[in-house]
Amino acid sequence: MNAVWLAFIAGLIYIVGWRYYSRFLAERIYRLDPNFITPANRYNDGVDFVPTNKWVLWGHHFTSVAGAAPIVGPAIAMYWGWLPAMLWVVLGTVFAAGVHDFGALVLSARHKGQSIGTLANRLVGRRAKLLFLFIILILVLMVNAVFAWVIANLFISNPSAVLSVFIQIPLAIWIGYTVLRKKGNMLIPSLVALAVMYGAAVAASYIPALQIDLVRWMGGEEASGVLFGLDATGSAFLIWIMILLAYVFVASTLPVWKLLQPRDYINAQQLVVGLLLLYGGLLVTMPSVTAPAFNAQADTSWFPLLFITIACGAISGFHGLVASGTSSKQLDKETDARTIGYLGAVGEGTLALVTILAVATFFASAGDFHDAYSSFAAAGAGGVGNFVGGAGQLISGLGIPEQVGQTIVAIIIVSFAATTLDSAVRLLRYIIGELGVEYGAPKLSQRYVATSIAVFLTGLLVLLPDGGQGVGSGGFLLWPLFGTSNQLLAGITLMLVSLWLYRQGRSPLPTLIPMVFLLTMTVWAMIQQVVFNWSGMGEADTQWLLFILGAIILGFALWILLEAVRLFRNPEELKRLAEREAREAE
Amino acid sequence: MSDPDEPRNPIARWLYRYDRMLRLGHEAEVIRELRDEDDLFLFMCFSEMLGVPNPVSYHTLELYPLIIEQFHEWHQRMGMERSPLDHIRCC
Numbered sequence: 156m157n158a159v160w161l162a163f164i165a166g167l168i169y170i171v172g173w174r175y176y177s178r179f180l181a182e183r184i185y186r187l188d189p190n191f192i193t194p195a196n197r198y199n200d201g202v203d204f205v206p207t208n209k210w211v212l213w214g215h216h217f218t219s220v221a222g223a224a225p226i227v228g229p230a231i232a233m234y235w236g237w238l239p240a241m242l243w244v245v246l247g248t249v250f251a252a253g254v255h256d257f258g259a260l261v262l263s264a265r266h267k268g269q270s271i272g273t274l275a276n277r278l279v280g281r282r283a284k285l286l287f288l289f290i291i292l293i294l295v296l297m298v299n300a301v302f303a304w305v306i307a308n309l310f311i312s313n314p315s316a317v318l319s320v321f322i323q324i325p326l327a328i329w330i331g332y333t334v335l336r337k338k339g340n341m342l343i344p345s346l347v348a349l350a351v352m353y354g355a356a357v358a359a360s361y362i363p364a365l366q367i368d369l370v371r372w373m374g375g376e377e378a379s380g381v382l383f384g385l386d387a388t389g390s391a392f393l394i395w396i397m398i399l400l401a402y403v404f405v406a407s408t409l410p411v412w413k414l415l416q417p418r419d420y421i422n423a424q425q426l427v428v429g430l431l432l433l434y435g436g437l438l439v440t441m442p443s444v445t446a447p448a449f450n451a452q453a454d455t456s457w458f459p460l461l462f463i464t465i466a467c468g469a470i471s472g473f474h475g476l477v478a479s480g481t482s483s484k485q486l487d488k489e490t491d492a493r494t495i496g497y498l499g500a501v502g503e504g505t506l507a508l509v510t511i512l513a514v515a516t517f518f519a520s521a522g523d524f525h526d527a528y529s530s531f532a533a534a535g536a537g538g539v540g541n542f543v544g545g546a547g548q549l550i551s552g553l554g555i556p557e558q559v560g561q562t563i564v565a566i567i568i569v570s571f572a573a574t575t576l577d578s579a580v581r582l583l584r585y586i587i588g589e590l591g592v593e594y595g596a597p598k599l600s601q602r603y604v605a606t607s608i609a610v611f612l613t614g615l616l617v618l619l620p621d622g623g624q625g626v627g628s629g630g631f632l633l634w635p636l637f638g639t640s641n642q643l644l645a646g647i648t649l650m651l652v653s654l655w656l657y658r659q660g661r662s663p664l665p666t667l668i669p670m671v672f673l674l675t676m677t678v679w680a681m682i683q684q685v686v687f688n689w690s691g692m693g694e695a696d697t698q699w700l701l702f703i704l705g706a707i708i709l710g711f712a713l714w715i716l717l718e719a720v721r722l723f724r725n726p727e728e729l730k731r732l733a734e735r736e737a738r739e740a741e
Numbered sequence: 742m743s744d745p746d747e748p749r750n751p752i753a754r755w756l757y758r759y760d761r762m763l764r765l766g767h768e769a770e771v772i773r774e775l776r777d778e779d780d781l782f783l784f785m786c787f788s789e790m791l792g793v794p795n796p797v798s799y800h801t802l803e804l805y806p807l808i809i810e811q812f813h814e815w816h817q818r819m820g821m822e823r824s825p826l827d828h829i830r831c832c
Contacts, residue, residue, distance in 0.1 A: 201772065202769045202772050202773065203769055205768075205769075207761075207765065208744060208747075208758060208761070210758055210762075211758050211761045211762045211765060212765070214758075214759070214762035215762050215765040215766060218762070219766065334764075334767065334771060335771055335774060335775070340760045340764070341760055341763045341764050341767070342756065342759065342760040342763065345763060410770075410774065411770055412767065412770040412771055412774050416766060416767040416770060417767070419766060419767070420763040420764075420767070423762070423763055424763070481766065485765070
């Protein structure tokens, strides 16, 4: 089957979803009002609350939510074949992600642009806010560990990408200062930065001296006993993790305008370039799908693991943080929320879709696919590498050498992951500080103390899990846990939106159904993993770290479910909360 | 809301919007950073009046006519609802 047909069918479903389902949501469920005075217009302060053109805001929202996660998840989930992954990405985007992002945006806009955490406190109470904080804590811990692992592995497998990634740092600082001092536009400096980075990538692809290949420098893959008895690959992994932790310590303590945000503009350009190259390559090469629709040889069932393996790209709670944290404060008209929220989710869905298509067309035959995806563990370890290979193959259709294409794609993934790492360590620092203040340890709120703890925990988590093949080989084991905590976050947001709709006398079913589905899949998957795979029951050995983390997440999932049941089955409680909210609003 | 700075030419307009899209997240931080710098500068200029010795007050005094318009917003940002200075009654 030709992959272009799959892209066409998926695109058609996205268009139908956008055209009809999002309109139904806008008119019948969220009941958008063009005359509603949005927080941006009510509090227009020229800083946080700024009415913004809907296409500008859509672009900003889309580039803020799309990162490395919609690439990593689908690349791993290809293990079960392309059909389950594609169905979940497409239908999840239309019926869950679009509804969730759109709902979070409207809910926040209707509540003075407040964030989901504040809304949880306001609509449900302090317990919901604490639950929200704990889930974010666990989510960012997972994000740090998984993305540090992804970057270190890509550095080892694509040494020609390393130079460009390091060049991005001074370029971003230069852009940050240029914009601050000269107040010029950002398009030209970020295009120059992109040209320099990709120029370095092309040069490094052909000149081995420009490739920072630690494994080769330490004597090649066969070398053993290099560092602490590790082989060259393990030693390289350890060194990259240490460098990344040092980088993230410095980067996350700098003001955001110096490094984090200028990196974001370069990354926004990279996202646009990446999508154009991949879809352009797909249209030109028109490759055949070589991967099977269903992997009959899979040793692990797709149900319910698929729904936690692909989080971003199908539905992601992180979007709710962006929608309620920044986008809702810049909404010019309430009716714009449909474009920004729903179409923003569709944008990320297209990135997840092209990842599936790149991997599905990468292999010469189904046999090669089965070799690469021989087990779920192999899929976790090699999924991103398979995407990089497939993407290079697609891009080669545009006349760009495959090796250069692969390097560019590796740079894009690392850039996304590094920015997320920076943001996540910052977030972790704030949460540690807040918990420190809450529990009488104000020292924890000091910037360097909190960052040190955040970085130490990240290092511990990324180096501790052992997949049985030496240091660093088990980092991918944390991926399903990241997906689970992300889904739980989405579950909380959907619960808040459902609660709000219910209190407005409207049907909460469009948000309640995805919420119940998500939480059921999460609880199911966690019981399966925690009880049968990680606890030591049965044939598998006990995996303490995963068991403890999984049990905590399972506890949170059950907590949300109980909270939702309590709210929707108790009219008195709902009435009390509505009265309290009305009092606070006065 | 139509942006008055948007160019009329369609290509220029989309390029302008693309640039705005890139800048959007950053603008608030840049404004905050520049405002913090201004706040520090104003604090140094008004420090003598707030009881902090200023060795160059002779020179900063000359700046008063230029910065006095920003004084009201500055003292409010610093958490002082009313003007802290008896002889500058802006509010």
